[in-house]
Amino acid sequence: MVLLATSAQPWVPEKAHATAEQVTAARTLANEARLSRETGKPVELELDNAELEAISAMVTQGFAPNRFDASLQDGVLTLTGSRPLLFRWINIRAQASGSSEGVPDFAVSIGSIPLPRWLSQWGLGLIQRRMAANGGTLPPIETILRSTRIGSDTLTAKVLVPQGSLLAHARATGTPAIDEDAVAAIHCGLANQQSSTPAPMLVHQLRRALAATEPTPEGHGAALVALALFSLGPDAKELAGNNGALGSCTASPMQLTLQGREDWAKHWALSAALEATTGSRISAAIGEWKELADTLARSPLLAPGDPSGFSFVDLASDRAGMMTARSLLDPDELVATRAKLLSAQDGDLLPAAALDLDDGLTEAEFAARYGATDDPRFEAKVDAIDEMLRRGGIG
Structure with a gap:
């Protein structure tokens, strides 16, 4: 048989x-x-x-x-x-x-x-x-x-x-569950703190989210999803679904930044949440797909008005969020990673060296230099970015 x-x-x-x-x-x-x-x-x-x-x-x-x-x-x-x-x-x-x-x-x-x-x-x-x-x-x-x-x-x-959130859909495919009530509580906590003590940078909100959780993979997963909901705002509907608790507490509109850019904060937070809910291969592929689509789009998905094109800075932000999430979810690494992040600064999430990467490549330029996302030239570039992130960041 x-x-x-x-x-x-x-x-x-x-x-x-x-x-x-x-x-x-x-x-x-x-x-x-x-x-x-x-x-x-x-x-x-x-x-x-x-x-x-x-x-x-x-x-x-x-x-x-x-x-x-x-x-x-x-x-x-x-x-x-x-x-x-x-x-x-x-x-x-x-x-x-x-x-x-x-x-x-x-x-x-x-x-x-x-x-x-x-x-x-x-x-x-x-x-x-x-x-x-x-x-x-x-x-x-x-x-x-x-x-x-x-x-x-x-x-x-x-x-x-169907109605529902990414969390529910991920559970339906067998991904370990993340407590939506915990996500809602952390999200509300971020909104309340932001109302009383505004903090403009993503790293500030990450520290607050982690401080509101227990040092466990489940707690960190909930913190990362809540951070994405808080960072992306209306763009996070696919994560939140119809969870009424998430909509019951909102902060005054304030765009969070990473290395001075709002779109990099969104890339980092969304990729970290996707890592927690779908796993590494999917979260990495989504980041690459988004950049490929931007080579043909009039305006990039997460930053309308900014130059479109394939951005290795965006990709580095994606991979930084993904790698940090992976460490926060790993039972062998989460305690040390959490301790670093609770005192982290902006450059710990995305090293300044990442800002020198190629940005805004057209489809023709990307194809000429890197071929495709399964081309050895592109894979070598991603490996170099990962090594740079490991040297200069948390992940």
């Missing part, structure tokens, strides 16, 4: 990292889908093979070494996943065609073993129950995916994005 269910090679070939065009296409789809959450009404998304390939590249990059591919051919939608297992691969393929209400009726095979359709439906239900058991608040999948229409070269999906 093991030999039948596994393969010597992956069915999904190795994929290049997502390009700027693919990230932009995926962002457009995500923005269209999010409209349904604001209106409470499903929206129709149309995806062709180019958009399916964009999603496949991003999923594979974000969840490596696992691989994923989605494609349409002759009216058949094929989803393929490959996951390494010791010296072999688990390969799963699901195929569907036509129109359906809710999730399509997929024909599924694991390796060379075709699954009966009833067993595929049972597996889908099991996944849903496990998501609920992990404390997630996601509704049944059929509530999110209302209908599909698979054409010869286009997939039309009617979706309704």
